[in-house]
Amino acid sequence: MIYNDKQLQIIGTAERLFANKGFDGTSVRDIADEAGVNIAMISYYFGSKEKLMEALFSKRSSDINLQVETLLHNEEIAPLQKMESLVDSYIDKVMQKQQFFKIMICEQVINKNPVIISLIHDLKKKNTEAINKLIKDGQQKGAFKKNIDVLLLINTLIGSITQMMLTSDYYKEYNGLQDIPEDQFFEQVKEKMSKHVKFLFKALLTYEV
Amino acid sequence: MIYNDKQLQIIGTAERLFANKGFDGTSVRDIADEAGVNIAMISYYFGSKEKLMEALFSKRSSDINLQVETLLHNEEIAPLQKMESLVDSYIDKVMQKQQFFKIMICEQVINKNPVIISLIHDLKKKNTEAINKLIKDGQQKGAFKKNIDVLLLINTLIGSITQMMLTSDYYKEYNGLQDIPEDQFFEQVKEKMSKHVKFLFKALLTYEV
Amino acid sequence: MIYNDKQLQIIGTAERLFANKGFDGTSVRDIADEAGVNIAMISYYFGSKEKLMEALFSKRSSDINLQVETLLHNEEIAPLQKMESLVDSYIDKVMQKQQFFKIMICEQVINKNPVIISLIHDLKKKNTEAINKLIKDGQQKGAFKKNIDVLLLINTLIGSITQMMLTSDYYKEYNGLQDIPEDQFFEQVKEKMSKHVKFLFKALLTYEV
Amino acid sequence: MIYNDKQLQIIGTAERLFANKGFDGTSVRDIADEAGVNIAMISYYFGSKEKLMEALFSKRSSDINLQVETLLHNEEIAPLQKMESLVDSYIDKVMQKQQFFKIMICEQVINKNPVIISLIHDLKKKNTEAINKLIKDGQQKGAFKKNIDVLLLINTLIGSITQMMLTSDYYKEYNGLQDIPEDQFFEQVKEKMSKHVKFLFKALLTYEV
DNA sequence: AATGAATGAGAGTTCATTCAT
DNA sequence: TATGAATGAACTCTCATTCAT
Numbered sequence: 001m002i003y004n005d006k007q008l009q010i011i012g013t014a015e016r017l018f019a020n021k022g023f024d025g026t027s028v029r030d031i032a033d034e035a036g037v038n039i040a041m042i043s044y045y046f047g048s049k050e051k052l053m054e055a056l057f058s059k060r061s062s063d064i065n066l067q068v069e070t071l072l073h074n075e076e077i078a079p080l081q082k083m084e085s086l087v088d089s090y091i092d093k094v095m096q097k098q099q100f101f102k103i104m105i106c107e108q109v110i111n112k113n114p115v116i117i118s119l120i121h122d123l124k125k126k127n128t129e130a131i132n133k134l135i136k137d138g139q140q141k142g143a144f145k146k147n148i149d150v151l152l153l154i155n156t157l158i159g160s161i162t163q164m165m166l167t168s169d170y171y172k173e174y175n176g177l178q179d180i181p182e183d184q185f186f187e188q189v190k191e192k193m194s195k196h197v198k199f200l201f202k203a204l205l206t207y208e209v
Numbered sequence: 210m211i212y213n214d215k216q217l218q219i220i221g222t223a224e225r226l227f228a229n230k231g232f233d234g235t236s237v238r239d240i241a242d243e244a245g246v247n248i249a250m251i252s253y254y255f256g257s258k259e260k261l262m263e264a265l266f267s268k269r270s271s272d273i274n275l276q277v278e279t280l281l282h283n284e285e286i287a288p289l290q291k292m293e294s295l296v297d298s299y300i301d302k303v304m305q306k307q308q309f310f311k312i313m314i315c316e317q318v319i320n321k322n323p324v325i326i327s328l329i330h331d332l333k334k335k336n337t338e339a340i341n342k343l344i345k346d347g348q349q350k351g352a353f354k355k356n357i358d359v360l361l362l363i364n365t366l367i368g369s370i371t372q373m374m375l376t377s378d379y380y381k382e383y384n385g386l387q388d389i390p391e392d393q394f395f396e397q398v399k400e401k402m403s404k405h406v407k408f409l410f411k412a413l414l415t416y417e418v
Numbered sequence: 419m420i421y422n423d424k425q426l427q428i429i430g431t432a433e434r435l436f437a438n439k440g441f442d443g444t445s446v447r448d449i450a451d452e453a454g455v456n457i458a459m460i461s462y463y464f465g466s467k468e469k470l471m472e473a474l475f476s477k478r479s480s481d482i483n484l485q486v487e488t489l490l491h492n493e494e495i496a497p498l499q500k501m502e503s504l505v506d507s508y509i510d511k512v513m514q515k516q517q518f519f520k521i522m523i524c525e526q527v528i529n530k531n532p533v534i535i536s537l538i539h540d541l542k543k544k545n546t547e548a549i550n551k552l553i554k555d556g557q558q559k560g561a562f563k564k565n566i567d568v569l570l571l572i573n574t575l576i577g578s579i580t581q582m583m584l585t586s587d588y589y590k591e592y593n594g595l596q597d598i599p600e601d602q603f604f605e606q607v608k609e610k611m612s613k614h615v616k617f618l619f620k621a622l623l624t625y626e627v
Numbered sequence: 628m629i630y631n632d633k634q635l636q637i638i639g640t641a642e643r644l645f646a647n648k649g650f651d652g653t654s655v656r657d658i659a660d661e662a663g664v665n666i667a668m669i670s671y672y673f674g675s676k677e678k679l680m681e682a683l684f685s686k687r688s689s690d691i692n693l694q695v696e697t698l699l700h701n702e703e704i705a706p707l708q709k710m711e712s713l714v715d716s717y718i719d720k721v722m723q724k725q726q727f728f729k730i731m732i733c734e735q736v737i738n739k740n741p742v743i744i745s746l747i748h749d750l751k752k753k754n755t756e757a758i759n760k761l762i763k764d765g766q767q768k769g770a771f772k773k774n775i776d777v778l779l780l781i782n783t784l785i786g787s788i789t790q791m792m793l794t795s796d797y798y799k800e801y802n803g804l805q806d807i808p809e810d811q812f813f814e815q816v817k818e819k820m821s822k823h824v825k826f827l828f829k830a831l832l833t834y835e836v
Numbered sequence: 837a838a839t840g841a842a843t844g845a846g847a848g849t850t851c852a853t854t855c856a857t
Numbered sequence: 858t859a860t861g862a863a864t865g866a867a868c869t870c871t872c873a874t875t876c877a878t
Contacts, residue, residue: 022319024233028873038839043874102318108375109311110231124379151380152369152405159368160361166317170333171360196361203412215862237848247864252849440737442651446852456860461853520736526793527729528649542797569798570787570823577786578779584735588751589778614779621830633841655869665843670870843875850868857860 001058007045010035011056019099022106023053054115057107060100061119064093079138083205084198086134087157091193094161095186101162127154135205144205153204160197164189210267216254219244220265228308231315232262263324266316269309270328273302281342288347292414293407295343296366300402303370304395310371336363344414353414362413369406373398419476425463428453429474437517440524441471472533475525478518479537482511497556501623502616504552505575509611512579513604519580545572553623562623571622578615582607628685634672637662638683646726649733650680681742684734687727688746691720692753699760706765710832711825713761714784718820721788722813728789754781762832771832780831787824791816 003011013035017026028049032039046052077085094101107116131150138144164171168189172178177185212220222244226235237258241248255261286294303310316325340359347353373380377398381387386394421429431453435444446467450457464470495503512519525534549568556562582589586607590596595603630638640662644653655676659666673679704712721728734743758777765771791798795816799805804812 020319021321022231022233022315024231025319025321027871029871039873040839040841040875044838049873105375106231106315106318109315110229110234112230112234121379124376128383149401149405151376151383152373152401155372155376156365156369156405156409159370159372160365161368163364163368163371164361166314167333167360167364170330174337174360192358192361196358196365199418200365200409200412203409203416207412207416209408236846238846248848249850249864249866250862253863258848438737439739440649440651440733442649443737443739445850447850457852458854458860458862462859467852523793524649524733524736527733528647528652530648530652539797542794546801567819567823569794569801570791570819573790573794574783574787574823574827577788577790578783579786581782581786581789582779584732585751585778585782588748592755592778610776610779614776614783617836618783618827618830621827621834625830625834627826654867656867666869667843667845667871668841671842676869839876839878841876841878843873845872845874847871848869851866852864853866854864855860855862857862 001055003055003059006035006037006041007055010037010042010045010052011059014052014056015060015099015103018053018056019102023049023103023110028052050113053113054119057103057116057119060097061123064097064100064123079134079141079143080202080205083131083134083138083201086131087197087201088194090157091161091190091197094158094165095190098165101165105162105166124154138205145208148205153201156200156204157197160200161193164193210264212264212268215244215246215250216264219246219251219254219261220268223261223265224269224308224312227262227265228311232258232312232319237261259322262322263328266312266325266328269306270332273306273332281339281346288343288350288352289411289414292340292343292347292410295340296406296410297403299366300370300399300406303367303374304399307374310374314371314375333363347414354417357414362410365409365413366406369409370402373402419473421473421477424453424455424459425473428455428460428463428470429477432470432474433478433517433521436471436474437520441467441521441528446470468531471531472537475521475534475537478515479541482515482518482541497552497559497561498620498623501549501552501556501619504549505615505619506612508575509579509608509615512576512583513608516583519583523580523584542572556623563626566623571619574618574622575615578618579611582611628682630682630686633662633664633668634682637664637669637672637679638686641679641683642687642726642730645680645683646729650676650730650737655679677740680740681746684730684743684746687724688750691724691727691750699757699764706761706768706770707829707832710758710761710765710828713758714824714828715821717784718788718817718824721785721792722817725792728792732789732793751781765832772835775832780828783827783831784824787827788820791820 010031014026014031017030017034021030028042029039031052032042042049042052046055074082104120107113108120111117128150131154135144135148135150135153139146139148168185171189172185177188180188219240223235223240226239226243230239237251238248240261241251251258251261255264281291283291313329316322317329320326337359340363344353344357344359344362348355348357377394380398381394386397389397428449432444432449435448435452439448446460447457449470450460460467460470464473492500522538525531526538529535546568549572553562553566553568553571557564557566586603589607590603595606598606637658641653641658644657644661648657655669656666658679659669669676669679673682699709701709731747734740735747738744755777758781762771762775762777762780766773766775795812798816799812804815807815
């Protein structure tokens with residue numbers, strides 16, 4: 001699906017508003033006003049508010065295809081390093097696309113729109129498969145232990161990152177970082193999260209119970 | 210604050226609907242209908258839809274005071290065991306009060322109502338302090354390593370559990386558990402999560418990098 | 419009709435609120451709250467909000483029976499002086515019972531409640547008759563001219579006073595009296611109005627065209 | 628501000644209903660129904676019921692700019708005649724726009740909406756200034772006495788006319804005019820009022836006390 | 837292709853009143 | 858006698874969507 005400039009502008013505005021006010025808390029008037037387009041354009045271009053959400057979701061989902069392929073076939077990189085590289089990739093993705101992930105979280109909770117549910121399901125499936133390949137690869141090479149529950153691994157990965165995202169205000173306050181610039185804070189958090197999750201992954205992938 | 214039966218019924222219904230359809234996706238008419246009360250009762254008892262949310266949040270928050278005190282002062286229990294006991298307690302809490310936690314997640318994303326924000330903040334503060342005590346205690350006794358980031362620890366704890374909650378449908382499908390009874394599934398998940406998080410905690414608390 | 423203390427309190431509060439916010443702009447809850455009584459008491463004591471208005475109107479109307487009788491039969495007082503005395507009496511009445519007159523003005527405009535309309539009608543009739551007597555008396559004694567239109571006379575009397583009441587804020591500002599105490603302002607206005615209306619009455623009653 | 632036909636229709640209907648039932652006694656449904664438009668149109672066109680009132684008030688206010696200018700600069704007309712011409716102009720205005728004046732009276736009593744208050748204030752200011760010019764002119768030419776209180780003059784003018792408006796039913800009954808056609812009654816009242824107020828003005832402007 | 841005008845449906849809230857106690 | 862609890866009805870306003878142009 002290819003969108004013109006106005007459609008992309010609408011999608012971008014909708015993403016921001018859905019992320020900050022929720023789907024039901026955002027009116028098409030809000031979106032139209034902030035996007036600087038006529039109200040009727042949303043229905044005209046996307047059919048309905050709901051279909052706009054689906055378009056936005058579909059678009060952003062397709063942007064999040066992990067570049068796991070190159071990693072997988074590069075035999076020179078050690079399995080754990082591959083996985084660590086993947087972890088950084090995830091952290092980057094979530095931090096860069098916070099708004100989309102916020103929307104995704106709420107949609108998972110509310111669980112109403114079957115199209116969205118299906119898209120999320122596909123996303124999860126791809127993630128699971130990609131990481132499963134890495135795990136299998138590592139296990140074959142003897143770098144990873146047996147009996148790794150990939151879903152628990154992913155849960156901890158995604159859960160830790162999104163939880164940080166949800167509690168960043170509290171994190172800032174607790175660490176006295178209220179006044180540092182946002183981008184600087186981002187870098188700091190990413191650094192911390194990276195070390196933290198890599199440590200967890202190393203444990204989950206290599207330490208025997 | 211003490212509520213009568215009808216108020217509790219309204220709160221309970223509101224909790225379920227807010228969790229499943231979101232705050233803005235739930236109308237007071239929905240709540241009134243499902244609770245079997247007159248629509249005017251919501252304003253009559255709580256003042257407004259927003260204040261009903263606050264009442265519900267306030268009530269459930271006060272219910273989630275962790276019984277960490279008894280753990281803390283029992284000198285016979287080893288620090289790691291104390292922490293593991295706490296982990297189980299958290300998992301129980303979240304699994305039992307899934308609806309409330311779903312609401313809390315969305316409220317953190319949307320971040321609109323200052324009263325709710327404040328209540329969530331308080332909840333986090335209490336959690337942080339309680340776990341910090343346990344960590345300090347364990348460090349003094351030499352059971353835990355130095356340089357433990359308590360917020361990252363909690364993020365991983367809460368994040369892993371809530372992520373499991375959000376993805377339980379996918380988890381079921383992936384593990385072919387679609388057809389087992391809900392309570393049985395719960396037990397299985399709790400068991401898994403317990404082992405998983407305890408393993409993570411042991412690593413975070415005791416393994417040097 | 420005799421009212422107990424609580425009923426009188428309700429009537430007093432209702433009068434103030436009806437005067438300041440209008441009948442339809444005042445809720446029975448407002449009245450009950452400000453009067454410090456239970457909401458149900460208004461219906462209980464008066465039957466309805468409308469009947470409360472009628473009770474209030476009826477009560478205040480009966481309070482406004484002019485003491486014209488003594489004037490009429492005092493043969494020692496000259497007709498013009500009698501009339502001037504009556505003018506002062508009216509000015510006093512209106513200024514003292516401003517709230518009631520405000521209500522009466524609005525009720526005349528809205529013209530909805532037949533009971534109120536009837537009470538206002540009676541009030542006007544009594545006024546007309548009383549002043550007519552004075553006029554006839556003055557004419558018989560040769561003090562007043564013939565062909566006096568009593569209704570125009572009364573209109574100018576009442577109209578001038580109530581108009582002053584309605585525009586007192588503007589009058590204050592125009593004359594730089596914003597900061598003087600309210601009672602002092604009242605006295606000043608009454609003095610001015612008295613002279614002004616007496617002058618008009620003298621003209622209307624004695625000057626030939 | 629320019630309004631289209633539907634907006635003017637709404638304003639016209641609102642004026643009639645506000646005048647007859649008061650602002651709070653008129654629902655937007657009433658207005659929409661009687662104007663034959665969809666209920667949502669009121670908010671759509673004017674923003675809110677309150678803003679509709681302001682629009683109506685603003686529109687009618689701007690219509691009431693007295694044509695005093697031509698009078699002022701015509702040196703051939705004697706001051707008293709100028710003033711009498713102005714009196715007739717006022718009487719015409721109020722009688723023609725009775726509904727608006729009824730609304731204005733109630734708004735002055737209730738005194739709630741600051742926009743309306745401000746518009747009324749402006750109207751009064753313009754009136755005062757216009758009449759003040761005429762008075763000064765007449766005084767310079769020796770036609771009017773000194774020490775004329777312009778506000779009392781206006782109060783009596785406006786007060787007498789509006790009072791007549793409020794009591795026209797009683798006036799009809801008293802004079803046995805219940806059955807004559809409305810327009811004929813209007814003419815009769817205007818004629819009477821004109822003579823009456825001109826007489827008052829002549830006294831106020833020329834007779835020494 | 838694009839949009840201003842318009843609308844039925846439904847939102848949250850307040851209303852005057854009733855009723856069991 | 859007096860009232861807290863409760864309610865159906867009505868309130869104003871916003872909603873997503875449609876339609877003629």
